[in-house]
Amino acid sequence: MPAIQEISDTLIRDQIVKAVVEVFKTMLSEAIGLSTNPENQQLWPPYTVPHAPQAHVVGTVGFLGDINGLIYIYLPVAFAEHCTGKLLGMTAEELTEAGAEPVNDAVGELTNMIVGVFKNGLCDVGYACKLTIPSIMRGDNFSVDVKRPNSRHIYVFESHGHRVVADILMKTDE
């Protein structure tokens, strides 16, 4: 098994881009890609959007095994609702009536799939690991701190003007 430090930033970036693009394309028929907008890269954490704080639904799924870590996927609530509608074939009215539960569950499942594709890619290059059960957070003013910032990789994606953030935290051997 290669050492955890041998996982390059390029491999991590390629895997997360592949995962996000594949899940959005297959499950939602939505185009998504890494944001090329330099302003977007500075807008971290997502709730600090100047003058326009946005409520987010955040899915989290971990992976445990030869490598350990977890990935947070941030979706603005409006975009999360749009994705849920497409995924489940529900209208905006039906979603409003159903409340937060289907949106939370859908974001949890999308996160599960994204992290699944990401970690399956790592499994196939020698890092065997398993997924954890998804969990969900909602809010417009919270942040996740890490002890070692160098083990954190943040990628900002864009789909139809909506910003989707993948925050990857990997546990190092130190």
Next chain:
Amino acid sequence: MRNKILTVDDSKTVRIIVKKAFKGFDCEIFEAANGVEGLALAAKDMPDLILLDVTMPVMDGVEMLTKLKADPQLKGIPVMMLTAEGGREHVLKIAKIGVRDYIVKPFKEDLLIDKAGRIIDLKPLSDGPGRIRSILDPVDVLVVEDKPAIVEQIRDGLKHTPWTIHGAESQARALDMCSKKLPDLILISLSLPDDTSFALLRALRANPKTKYVPAFALVVKTELGIQAQAQQVGFTSIITKPIDTAELESKAAKAMNLDTSSRYYKVEGDYVVMSLPENCSPAVLAEAAHYLKTKFSESVDAGHNRAIIDIHFVRSLHMGVIKLLLQAMQTCRELAMSYTLVGNAQIITECKGFEDTRSWQFFATVEEAKAAMVKELVGA
């Protein structure tokens, strides 16, 4: 018999997607949120297929699968994994416990249906018990033919119907069109190059969505060898070229299970009118006879107990027509309906020549027949 499918996944989203995917098929979906619930439902309902996630609380998919395969009652139930856990080693480990297939999320609903259809016989749902489609309803007919003139000929020959004729010049185009909108009937020319006609039929029959769509072979009348081959490989019916569009329409309506009674029966005011066309082929007579009792009974139920049997379009009388008319008159007597006959001069003359028909009284038009029945009613 309806297929029973058990989806075991802690995500309600996935369970909804599974239900959505199988919506168009005759199957019942059972849901479980973890392995414990899954095992209990499997034992209670004995599903025909289990779709199983791996990562779940309480009991995960691997443990459920292991327990299922260790149970003599349940081990025969086919299991298809539907999970985000897809590393090569992981898949191999699970495959060794015994699964029929493995889908790694994300997945397309079509892929799920395709793979499930290889394990169980998925039958598309009909339009529902209360809704039988009629010859007057719009249907989509796909003609796979590389000669546009033939497609045009079929379109022209069926223009009096509300049917939409779509043309596809190749196998690939036909499959693409089927995936976008499922046709009600497919006509495949057997003169497509390189055996692609038979390959197309095989592809249609291998796909659960198109498996039960009736497929007709279009073949030149003299090519008897190819016709025999078409019958062997399972075409629903054969239409010979040059195409007789009346024959095509009749066979198509039958294959699509369309109610064609409106061709022969209609209610006009207080009367039910049975009308036969100019050319009474055996197929036409059989079709008219098929609806006879039902249509007359429905009329009596609705309070209309007078029938007009109109054969003034019929070109000539033969035993088939006489037999159907005798059957219609007998049905009227059984249902206590009064009836009259409408016929043309040729038919009236021909009737005089047969013992059974010599005494039949005809009116020249439906209106005259109605007036006579009213008069009789007033007189009574």
